[in-house]
Amino acid sequence: SYVLTQPPSVSVAPGNTARITCGGKNIETKSVHWYQQRPGQAPMMVISYDNERPPGIPERFSGSNSGDTATLTISRVEAGDEADYYCQVWDGSSDHVVFGGGTKLTVL
């Protein structure tokens, strides 16, 4: 089955840019969606279809997808961005929703 690989943790100082990667074989052929999960809360979609922001999501959040890597970029990081982030795709060959293992973003 399809596997998505994320780094367990990323740290960034406030005001800087955070980049969270999501690796998968030929992931560029799939639509990648990203979710933010703050402690004790349900996940919330922050990027869909590689680089689309749902209503209400700040422009600081953006995405890209090329080759074997999709990336979530958070510009001008704020303390409130500290959370777990998950990438996700639909794997049509197995008819499975697939999540990455998640990345904990720490704002220093």
Added chain:
Amino acid sequence: EVLLVESGGGLVKPGGSLRLSCAGSQFTFSNYNINWVRQAPGKGLEWVSTITRSSSYIYYEDSVRGRFTISRDNVKNSVYLQMKSLRADDTAVYYCARGSPNGELDYWGQGILVTVSS
């Protein structure tokens, strides 16, 4: 505002059964797939099952196939997850989430805890 509310969780003994419900409101329920996603304590998100708009297609994660059954009632705007032969490793918060045919899960419920323990 789109709302999804899970219910039916609780404590159950190994080998027991439980039925979760997910009630949707403030959107045309029959136009959307519904997914169940779970999260074991301290762990990441794990997809469990998907049911398409008219129940034409149903998908399961391998470890629950044969033990869990997903169904929906578009008149009641509800999706159900019947869970049987529960094991300790089924212990998790279970979320229902609205989805599209392309797989994004755009709205999530608040989650419901299922604990499997003797």
